[in-house]
Amino acid sequence: MARLRVLGEVAAQFPSGEFDVAAIQNGGRRRGPGYDWVVIQLGSRARLHRATVDTAHFKGNFSERCSMDAADNTSPWKPIPAETKLQADTAHEFALRGTDAVTKVRLNIYPDGGVARLRIWGTRD
Numbered sequence: 001m002a003r004l005r006v007l008g009e010v011a012a013q014f015p016s017g018e019f020d021v022a023a024i025q026n027g028g029r030r031r032g033p034g035y036d037w038v039v040i041q042l043g044s045r046a047r048l049h050r051a052t053v054d055t056a057h058f059k060g061n062f063s064e065r066c067s068m069d070a071a072d073n074t075s076p077w078k079p080i081p082a083e084t085k086l087q088a089d090t091a092h093e094f095a096l097r098g099t100d101a102v103t104k105v106r107l108n109i110y111p112d113g114g115v116a117r118l119r120i121w122g123t124r125d
Contacts, residue, residue, distance in 0.1 A: 017123065018049055018121055018122065018123050034111075035108055035109060035110045035111050035112060036063075036108075036109045036111075036112045036113075037106055037107060037108045037109070038106070038107050038118075039104055039105070039106045040104060040105045040106075040107070040118070040120070041103065041104050042102065042103050042104060042105065042120075044124045044125075045072070045101045045102065045103050045124065045125040046101060046102065046103075046122040046123060046124055046125055047099055047100070047101050047102075047122050047123050047125055048070060048080065048096040048099045048102065048105070048120055048121070048122040049095075049096055049097065049121050049122050049123070050093065050094060050095055050096055050120075050121045051068060051093075051094045051096055051118070051119065051120045051121070052091050052092065052093055052094070052117070052118070052119040053066050053068075053086065053091075053092045053094070053107070053115060053117075053118055054090075054091045054092070054115065054116045054117040054118070054119070055086055055087065055088060055089060055090055055091075055092070055114060055115060055116060056089055056090075056091065056116040056117065057089060057114075057116055058088060058089060058113065058114030058115070058116060059088045059089050060088070061113050061114050062086060062087070062088045062089070062113050062114050062115075063086050063109035063110065063112065063113035063114065063115055064085070064086060064110055064111065064113060065083050065084060065085050065086060065109070065110040066083070066084060066086055066092075066107060066108060066109050066110065066115070067079060067081070067082060067083040067084065067107075067108045067110075068080050068081065068094070068105060068106065068107055068108070069105070069106045069108070070099060070102040070104065070105050070106075071102055071103070071104055071106075072100065072101065072102050072103050072104075073103050073104075075100075075102075077106060078099075078100075080096050080099055080105075081094050081096070083108075083110070096120075096122075099122075101125035105120055
């Protein structure tokens, strides 16, 4: 993930039922020893249902593996799902049923590489 840009004024909208609680495209990046990761603060406490890690257009420099963790402001990080192998130029779908309500999600990519988009769906708690 190369960078995170938010242009203009951000206004939270909370529709009823399941909705995309975090959509990041060309998101943030931390570079150093180990692996890359990004933390996404959700707009509201939410119960997560599913996620998409998309490696679209990354055919040679896509991320080899990924994992995601979630936490509430007062709880430690919990894996949701565990580390998973990724493929080039593919939208990878993950079921996240049974998660507690959380306020932030961390995407970890191993060792590094391209992720075009991260989407997380859930319902407000």
